[in-house]
Amino acid sequence: MKNPKSLLAAMVVAGASMASSFASAADIFELEVLDNSAHFGSTFAKDNSGQSFSDRFVFEVTNVPHDLDAIVSSIGRTAGMGLNITGLNVYQNDGSLVASGTSTQTGATDVWTVSTDNLALGSYYLGVSGQMAGDTGGSFGGAVMLAPVPEPATYGMLLGGLGLLGFMARRRKGIK
Incomplete structure (x- = not known):
């Protein structure tokens, strides 16, 4: 080692650049959807006051279109502890916005919800952002529920069946 001061300076610069990456990196997680529902969340280390985060929770809609409802919350002893959630949205895999969430509670406890109807087949993700x-560190947790949307043919069969029942009842009444 010819110049230990240069090596030390390089290590300090590298460490500082890694410390600032907290705010710009988006963590991506695969949602494990079981029976059309899943839970998700993240935990953050202490000593990161003011740093922002943006996490993605990826899921697939397969077979038939689905309606989606999701909720996310964080809790702290006071509003100045833990983390503040600033957004919960649904995006297509290409990044285009499908639905924006709404904040239902802020302060020591943050709660956000999002709903969307008739998601077509494809890849999507829930985006959770905050600061x-x-x-003290902090964490958030949430749940998502996907409900299959009946196909139009299902309603057609239902109406056809009801019509057939009505016809049979009318016919029996005429025979007596």
């Missing part, structure tokens, strides 16, 4: 409120 660390204090140096």
